[in-house]
Amino acid sequence: MSYSGVINKYLEYLPFTEGVRPVTLLEGNTPLIEADNLRDELKAPCKIFLKFEGANPTGSFKDRGMTVAITEAVHRNAEAVICASTGNTSASAAAYAAKAGLQAFVILPKGKIAVGKLAQALIYGAKVIEIDGNFDDALRIVREIGEKTNVVIVNSINPFRIEGQKTASFEILETLGSSPTHHSLPVGNAGNITAYWKGYKEWASKKHSSLPKMLGFQAEGSAPIFHGKIIEHPETVATAIRIGNPASWKLAVQALDESKGQINIVTDSEILEAQRVIARTEGIFCEPASASSVAGLRNLLNKRYFTGKDVVVCTLTGNGLKDPDTASRGITPPLTAAPSLSEVLNLMNLN
Numbered sequence: 283m284s285y286s287g288v289i290n291k292y293l294e295y296l297p298f299t300e301g302v303r304p305v306t307l308l309e310g311n312t313p314l315i316e317a318d319n320l321r322d323e324l325k326a327p328c329k330i331f332l333k334f335e336g337a338n339p340t341g342s343f344k345d346r347g348m349t350v351a352i353t354e355a356v357h358r359n360a361e362a363v364i365c366a367s368t369g370n371t372s373a374s375a376a377a378y379a380a381k382a383g384l385q386a387f388v389i390l391p392k393g394k395i396a397v398g399k400l401a402q403a404l405i406y407g408a409k410v411i412e413i414d415g416n417f418d419d420a421l422r423i424v425r426e427i428g429e430k431t432n433v434v435i436v437n438s439i440n441p442f443r444i445e446g447q448k449t450a451s452f453e454i455l456e457t458l459g460s461s462p463t464h465h466s467l468p469v470g471n472a473g474n475i476t477a478y479w480k481g482y483k484e485w486a487s488k489k490h491s492s493l494p495k496m497l498g499f500q501a502e503g504s505a506p507i508f509h510g511k512i513i514e515h516p517e518t519v520a521t522a523i524r525i526g527n528p529a530s531w532k533l534a535v536q537a538l539d540e541s542k543g544q545i546n547i548v549t550d551s552e553i554l555e556a557q558r559v560i561a562r563t564e565g566i567f568c569e570p571a572s573a574s575s576v577a578g579l580r581n582l583l584n585k586r587y588f589t590g591k592d593v594v595v596c597t598l599t600g601n602g603l604k605d606p607d608t609a610s611r612g613i614t615p616p617l618t619a620a621p622s623l624s625e626v627l628n629l630m631n632l633n
């Protein structure tokens with residue numbers, strides 16, 4: 283059977299009955315890439331796999347949850363959906379709402395959204411409202427609108443989002459044939475780490491697979507879970523995880539505790555360095571937030587946390603093309619030459 287999206291593929295694990303009509307852009311089924319070059323570069327004793335969620339239809343893992351949330355919203359005869367977003371949720375909500383013929387409203391922190399993500403929300407036809415505030419302010423407003431109106435909230439506080447996102451764990455389990463020993467991922471609102479852990483546990487209870495340790499990484503200036511307190515003014519170059527009061531805080535702590543994993547911080551420069559290393563060694567361009575999974579792995583490798591028996595999966599949550607500005611700042615600009623063979627050859631510096 284040809285691939286028809288995460289709802290059809292994993293229907294038995296989702297809160298739908300047979301006959302549901304999925305709103306799908308054929309999300310999921312993303313590559314799990316064995317990163318041998320990265321392993322050599324980092325001198326890692328363990329195996330490293332990269333789950334490249336930037337290969338989803340709108341370029342981030344949000345599509346897995348959005349197909350489920352929008353399908354449910356249509357089932358409930360919703361007229362419109364709304365989300366607060368650091369960028370990717372709005373892009374995904376706008377695309378799936380377009381496919382479903384629903385109006386999407388998007389509340390964004392002004393000036394803190396990567397250009398590609400804003401362009402996506404607009405071209406998919408969402409009504410975009412920027413506020414002079416941060417993500418946490420936007421989510422507070424969205425929660426109130428959800429209480430006062432019939433507009434359906436499609437942030438990860440909507441449990442259907444988590445249901446969809448857990449399917450990434452299923453794909454990893456199917457591809458590897460067993461659970462990895464560790465799973466590393468960036469943490470913003472903490473919905474994704476919650477979803478992966480739910481997925482691993484559900485599979486384990488049905489198929490008796492083992493469970494990984496969950497490793498979460500927050501940016502140094504936006505690390506409420508790590509510090510155990512709300513951060514009023516979160517800052518980081520990794521805008522997708524620039525969140526001071528995570529919606530799924532408690533569930534994430536539970537996932538970390540139950541799995542005997544840990545949460546740690548990575549600096550912005552470690553994040554940007556990891557982004558370049560992943561691109562240069564593996565040919566994968568992920569966005570800054572995504573690279574924190576590898577930046578964090580690198581820090582743990584330096585502490586000799588892993589052994590040769592370990593298998594680590596890092597989720598690369600989104601596509602680097604969404605945020606070309608940040609990527610271009612840290613890299614060598616192109617060389618320039620007159621349109622002359624000798625000048626070009628000269629610059630190529632072959633011998």
Ligand SMILES: *Cc1c(COP(=O)(O)O)cnc(C)c1O
Pocket residue numbers: 342343344370371438468469470471472473474475522523569571572599600601
């Ligand atoms: C949403 C997002 C995150 C953070 O995921 P949470 O579920 O909020 O923890 C990380 N990276 C990217 C690219 C994202 O879009």
